[in-house]
Amino acid sequence: MLKPMDAEQLREYGHQMVNFVADYYKTIESFPVLSQVQPGYLRELVPTNPPTHPESLQDVLDGFLGEMLSAGINIVGFSWMSCPAATELEIIVLDWLAKLLNLPDAFLSTGNGGGVIQGTASEGVLVALLAARDKTLKKIGKDSLGKLVVYSSDQTHASVQKACQIAGIYPENFRILKTDSSTEYALSPEVVLNAILKDVASGLIPLLLCATVGSTSSTAIDPLLALGKIAKSNGIWLHVDAAYAGSACICPEYRHYINGVEEADSFSMNAHKWLLTNFDCSPLWIKDRNALIQSLSTYPEYLRNKASEANVVVDYKDWQIPLGRRFRSLKLWMVLRLYGQEGLQSYIRNHIALAKQFEELVIQDSRFEVVTPRRFSLVCFRLLPHSTDENQADKLNRALLDAVNLTGTIFISHTVLSGKYVLRLAVGAPLTEERHVIAAWKVLQEKATALLEGNVAQKPNGHAQLSNGVVEVDGALDNGVTTEQHGHVDDLPIK
Amino acid sequence: MLKPMDAEQLREYGHQMVNFVADYYKTIESFPVLSQVQPGYLRELVPTNPPTHPESLQDVLDGFLGEMLSAGINIVGFSWMSCPAATELEIIVLDWLAKLLNLPDAFLSTGNGGGVIQGTASEGVLVALLAARDKTLKKIGKDSLGKLVVYSSDQTHASVQKACQIAGIYPENFRILKTDSSTEYALSPEVVLNAILKDVASGLIPLLLCATVGSTSSTAIDPLLALGKIAKSNGIWLHVDAAYAGSACICPEYRHYINGVEEADSFSMNAHKWLLTNFDCSPLWIKDRNALIQSLSTYPEYLRNKASEANVVVDYKDWQIPLGRRFRSLKLWMVLRLYGQEGLQSYIRNHIALAKQFEELVIQDSRFEVVTPRRFSLVCFRLLPHSTDENQADKLNRALLDAVNLTGTIFISHTVLSGKYVLRLAVGAPLTEERHVIAAWKVLQEKATALLEGNVAQKPNGHAQLSNGVVEVDGALDNGVTTEQHGHVDDLPIK
Structure with missing residues (x-):
């Protein structure tokens, strides 16, 4: 299995990249001051499809190096x-x-x-919502902003x-539709449809649904x-947020989760x-x-140029909030070429296998329960209470989170599902291995045993505020599952 | 005079930085997974004021290296x-x-x-406008969005x-107030006040003025x-955009340009x-x-933590559009420490002196005119026409821009002032020296001579579209004056 590069590989390729950038500046006067290419020139130089295999294992560079190169060359490519590159x-x-x-092909650059x-x-x-808002207001008049409704779930x-x-959507027109364990916290189409019909009956205008x-x-x-x-038949813009799980959909066995994206x-x-990346x-x-x-x-005037006016090029400034933008595709391009489809699939599958392994460890210990089925690399679980007192259960699990995070060896986060306080273990960092997952479980078991036996050590006084801050930092990770490689923010055991 | 680092310095410090990052990953398991600090810890560790002198000339690192480090450590510090760092x-x-x-102190973190x-x-x-919008709508009701007026100039x-x-400001309520050469293209307070009074009389609500x-x-x-x-007495939010010239205001002799910022x-x-940076x-x-x-x-829930709830910390996610954010202060911190106030002032003054030198060259050649007084490092000039026919003058200057940019040795851009097509030469890249400015002027003079004698070479056929695209790319630089170090986008001679 392909592994993300280790520190020594990083060092080697980092030095190569520094030399590349330094050589560029050394010879900068030999380059023309303005790019001399024709629109579309790059497509002819690169393959139509992403590589299946890593292109060269000897040359595996991480997205980090792409970022370095991007910073070094210091492009501000808004148009x-x-x-052009x-x-x-x-x-x-x-x-x-x-x-x-x-x-679907409709999302490719070759169509609309x-x-x-x-x-x-x-x-x-945000930009999807603005596009939807303005497209609709253009038809019905901008005075109707107060009628536009956006649908989402409590997840x-x-x-x-x-x-x-x-975007100025009225707060009372932002629908947070309820989910529960019966749908494993997914939006119920029936609930969505009912909300839409009710709004339409009230004279409101359904605008966008975020799934x-x-x-x-x-x-x-x-x-x-x-x-x-439902969205289509009601003329609603459907936006799909697959921020985390989208990556898993490069594996055929997980692709069905976005069936319907068409x-x-x-x-x-x-x-x-x-x-x-x-x-x-x-x-x-x-x-x-x-x-x-639109x-x-x-x-x-100062941005006018014939390439834009001929409508033969993309000016990405009009696809985003800011004007300026960095050369971010470089790091993604490096990752896709140098890991290849197979390498990336293997990387995803390994994380999911590690999470599955953790899930099985939880299931084997009757003091714990898995709260909702694991789909990807996140496990939602909790320590079962002695009684049916849910307040007591929440306290117990807060204390467990506190205790394990205080060790400084792992960092887990929490969420609340159906009113219950739930612990989350996510596998998502490039350097995570089986030993980390097993060690994390061992810490959890030890602290659970101590808690259930009423035998938890006092927090050190000097750290009172700190420890409180730490144990409830939940979600320091955007969605709690990241590939960030930094010890302080990783939502996974790294020690 | 302090010079920005050259390619070999960049190479040396780049290698040092790569080693720093690689060592970090090598020893990552020895760090606690969650930061162990108290709110405010860093202020005690650094000086209250920025350094006057470069802290160590041996260790001058550019903002680029800060960016590298930021990318390498891969922070996503939204809260x-x-x-904390x-x-x-x-x-x-x-x-x-x-x-x-x-x-003024009111802008410092120590107050509000x-x-x-x-x-x-x-x-x-955008975020300033959103803050102003919501503060006002909170008072007058969100149905009044259509009454809000924003003021700006045609510059x-x-x-x-x-x-x-x-933000949903109605297009008809976005005022583009006219300027002309009588104020050197600055907003006239009288014009602004009249516009405000007229809007108030029509029942509209002045919201924001961008100066x-x-x-x-x-x-x-x-x-x-x-x-x-005017803004204060009319309850209008005044936003000051000093994107380019703000940097010059670190020099006492230019600070007066932002008098009134209080x-x-x-x-x-x-x-x-x-x-x-x-x-x-x-x-x-x-x-x-x-x-x-607000x-x-x-x-x-997944972002809740005691530090935020105690209201003792800044969560920058609430000061910006996105949630996630990079560790961008690192590069600015490096620049401020390693160049120091003196180094940065010297850097700015050198650019302005070079622009002044170019301006003098233009003045000495009676075929040209400086169109509006130079204030900083941008010179607006044009080739004077034979006749008073302004169309002919525009054509002549377009042709000159075309001719000099086609050489590939310099890149200048254009603007339109009082309906006239005007050429712009900006000094803004770290590597620009006197020889570049003199060479640029020589190219301009040569091409002007050829044009005035009706002796301009035909464009090569193969480059017809390209050359058109190139010569009118004006403003490929946001405001045309940049510190970007890239040959293709620099708005200055580098060859």
């Missing part, structure tokens, strides 16, 4: 003309990734759609609420096929979360790129 | 708890930069204000229009003192434009941080 590589690499995910790298999934849902990421705040594949709390999966049909208007995932890199695909451009375009 | 260093370093700019690093100035003005950056589109210090086209300077008084509600500049790094200071937080905060 095609300002940096940055624009064209982004188009190509997002078509590649769309193919790995088997997204296309992909763009946003900094975060928050920006992805939807908070970024959708924030996007609504920014999540792999929710923050428990990796719940909203049923895209059924939701897509009904969506936009689809977002975070390559920086679980695809070996460092923050920030959040691809968004959209079917109607003109809706996005909403976000400005074209002042 | 204090997710990375990233949050606290950002607070400290923006207080430092505020002191270098002599911003504070600074935050946005990715771009576009995001800075204001397009990001303000984009921010209005996003620019160093406009995109010609580095025009809106009069902050007078505009600030009346502003928010102030924005781009360290990545002219302060040796690589993209992206756009500090924004705000007087009423609660207005920002507008942008969400607080889901």
